[in-house]
Amino acid sequence: MLKYNFHLINGLYFELLDTLQEKDYHIKFVEEKDDSSITLYECDMRKGMWAKIGRRYLADYWVEIWDRGFLKKRISFLEHIKGKKVFISFESKSIGDTIAWMPYCKEFKDKYECEVVVSTFMNDWFQKTYPELTFVGRGVVVNNIISMLELGWFYDKDKEPVNPATIPLQKAATNILNLEFTEKLCDIHFEPKERPIENKYVCIATHSTSGLKYWTPQGWQELINYLNEQGYSVIEISKDDTNFENCMKLEDKSIPNTMNYIHHSEYVIGLSSGLSWLSWGLGKKVVMISNFTEKDHEFTINCIRIVNESVCHGCWNKPQFKFDKGNWWYCPEHEDTPRQFECHKSITSEYVINEIKKAGI
Numbered sequence: 001m002l003k004y005n006f007h008l009i010n011g012l013y014f015e016l017l018d019t020l021q022e023k024d025y026h027i028k029f030v031e032e033k034d035d036s037s038i039t040l041y042e043c044d045m046r047k048g049m050w051a052k053i054g055r056r057y058l059a060d061y062w063v064e065i066w067d068r069g070f071l072k073k074r075i076s077f078l079e080h081i082k083g084k085k086v087f088i089s090f091e092s093k094s095i096g097d098t099i100a101w102m103p104y105c106k107e108f109k110d111k112y113e114c115e116v117v118v119s120t121f122m123n124d125w126f127q128k129t130y131p132e133l134t135f136v137g138r139g140v141v142v143n144n145i146i147s148m149l150e151l152g153w154f155y156d157k158d159k160e161p162v163n164p165a166t167i168p169l170q171k172a173a174t175n176i177l178n179l180e181f182t183e184k185l186c187d188i189h190f191e192p193k194e195r196p197i198e199n200k201y202v203c204i205a206t207h208s209t210s211g212l213k214y215w216t217p218q219g220w221q222e223l224i225n226y227l228n229e230q231g232y233s234v235i236e237i238s239k240d241d242t243n244f245e246n247c248m249k250l251e252d253k254s255i256p257n258t259m260n261y262i263h264h265s266e267y268v269i270g271l272s273s274g275l276s277w278l279s280w281g282l283g284k285k286v287v288m289i290s291n292f293t294e295k296d297h298e299f300t301i302n303c304i305r306i307v308n309e310s311v312c313h314g315c316w317n318k319p320q321f322k323f324d325k326g327n328w329w330y331c332p333e334h335e336d337t338p339r340q341f342e343c344h345k346s347i348t349s350e351y352v353i354n355e356i357k358k359a360g361i
Contacts, residue, residue: 002073006063006080008056008147011158012040014063015050026066027051031059054158058149058178078178082113084146088177090120091152095274098122099281100299101151101173103184106130108177117142129187149176155322166319168296183301186281193256195264197235197248202227203262203279204247205270207238211328212315213271215289215344220244222349223269235261237268237275267361269352272298287356291343292316304359306352313343 003018012029019025029040029051041053055061061077088105090098098120109116109132116133119142120126123135136142151173154160164172174181206220224234224247234247237258242249250258262268262279270276272290279286280299288298289306293316307313312333315321321332331340 002065004063004075005050006075006077007145008058008061008077008149009145010056010148011052012055012061012077013050013052016045016047019047022047023067025072028064028066029053030062030064032062033060056150056159057161057176058147059161060178078112081146083115085115085117085142085144086112087117087119087142087145087148089148089150090118091150093121095122096169096272096277096298097151097153098125099186099188099274099277100169102126102130102186104170104173104177104179105133107179107184109133111179114146117145125188125190128189151176163319165322166317169298183299185301188278188281190259190263190282192263193260196261197233199233200231200266201233201235201264203235203237203265203268205238205268205273205275205279206236206242206244207240208271208273210323210325210330212292212331212341212343213273213290214341215271215347217244219347219349219352223352226349226353232266235265237261285359285361287352287359287361289344289347289352291347304355304361306347306355308343308346308351311342311346312339315343 001020005015005017007013014027016025024044024046026042027045028042031038031040041051043051045051063075064071065073090101092098105116105118117136118133119136119138119140121138123137127135150159153164153172155163160172161175170183171181208214221244224244227234228246236242236244236247236249239253250261259278259282262282262284265284267285267287268276268279269287270279272288272293276286276288280302285302285304287304287306290298291307291313294314295305295307297317315332316323324330329335334340334342
């Protein structure tokens with residue numbers, strides 16, 4: 001009887017532990033894809049030998065064991081993980097990435113009927129809402145696993161089969177976990193506190209992590225003035241300070257307090273940022289001003305998306321460009337020209353207000 005060790009930990013690994021006869025077998029690593037079989041690697045192997053390839057994401061992998069031209073055994077890795085332990089490690093600290101990818105950990109457990117251990121940088125947000133999963137802290141060693149899958153924004157074909165910039169953010173997780181992509185809402189544990197202010201209000205998040213994500217200060221001020229005229233107070237929930245008129249700034253900018261303000265608000269207006277994802281994860285309708293990404297890159301459920309496709313837009317999702325996070329002024333097509341950041345400069349407050357009116361909020 002053939003005995004073997006087959007796992008996906010820092011690469012797809014196969015070892016022949018024992019065989020009935022002392023002889024060589026021909027081993028093939030195969031991926032089934034689009035009704036075809038692709039041989040990823042092949043070699044001769046006998047008892048005590050092993051082979052490993054660089055693939056670190058999950059796919060429909062098989063190992064074939066051939067004996068003198070005859071297929072002796074075919075082993076499916078997707079079947080092999082059933083009932084075993086899989087470790088899913090979030091390699092991004094980003095709020096948006098974490099909220100985007102979390103729902104698929106449960107879907108993975110359900111589909112592959114395995115035990116799933118998860119490590120994120122925000123475990124306390126999910127431990128009560130995803131009780132089917134086991135959570136561990138960063139750097140904790142998880143023993144007796146059959147696979148370790150890393151969720152991240154990878155430009156590495158061994159870690160992610162598709163350029164992540166060209167697909168919806170949530171699809172980066174489904175590609176790595178070998179799941180069908182459908183947009184899924186995240187379930188964040190949050191216990192609301194008292195309403196922070198009596199009158200109705202709207203939260204805005206005007207800051208983000210790069211210049212190309214920002215909307216114009218004039219646009220924000222005109223939007224704030226409109227909301228005031230409609231009887232709303234306006235609360236800036238970004239961590240960074242702002243100097244807008246008729247806009248309240250949070251004194252306590254801790255995440256729990258920010259979440260409480262979001263929870264009690266009428267809705268949230270933001271950019272393509274972690275606070276927009278957090279608001280969405282808390283069940284709020286989000287008005288998202290983002291023209292540097294395509295409309296389906298972030299979430300679409302419960303979202304009013306503000307775009308202007310008549311100007312340069314969507315550079316984030318074009319495969320010929322790779323974001324330079326060290327360059328605040330990154331604008332791959334028009335940097336240092338009058339058209340720099342025209343994707344957002346072209347969006348007027350009047351346009352945003354009309355879209356809010358059309359949505360009836």
